[in-house]
Amino acid sequence: MAPRLLAAGLVLAGAPAASACGPLTVPGSTADAAPAHGPAAAGGGTALTQLNALAVRAQIPLAGYSRDAFGPPWSDAGTVEMSGNSCPTRHDVLARDLDDVVRAEDGCTVLSGVLHDRYTGRTIGFKRSPRTSMAVQIDHIVPLALGWRSGAGKMTAEQRLNYANDPENLIATGGSTNAGKGAKDAAAWMPPRAEAHCWYATAQVRLKTKYRLSVMPAEKTALLTALESCPAEAGQR
Structure with a gap:
């Protein structure tokens, strides 16, 4: 999404002023040292069961893939959580994952905040402007092209739209990490x-299970190795 600074008054997220976006709550726990923001994932034992149930097959070619196959970027359409609240998905995820969030008076646009990056452990300041917005980006935990290589080409258009905007598949991270x-x-x-490997692997397995996607042999081995790093009681993180 091309950044566009709004000349609007500011309100603090969660302030009494009216907002077009409803409250977003995503469950978390203390299974790793990262902040509680971001999508949840099943515990290590559950993820191992799910991983072993996934189809294992060779990588599907990218023939026919395009970003357009997953609908308009950051669409508020679809049926997943966050849909239908009149806010682009990107701003919903920023508001969920950042601390000290300041929004424009439209109740949607995130103008600033602080990210405690789950992927790296870094703290990154976010300020919306053409020069600085890309410091924090939204990552698809299971990328769209990887989803296509795993079977997303057989989904319906609505399923792909949901997949691209599913809050369980989205997390704010540093721009360089995302790239x-x-x-x-x-x-x-x-x-x-x-310390994020357990959470990341369980999140990927949960998503591939949810959307009935496959894994490749080397991918399954890497996910299994990451799940072996999970605490005995990995919780729901």
């Missing part, structure tokens, strides 16, 4: 912060 990850699978990329 470095790209569309890589777990065999090629894991969060730089080792």
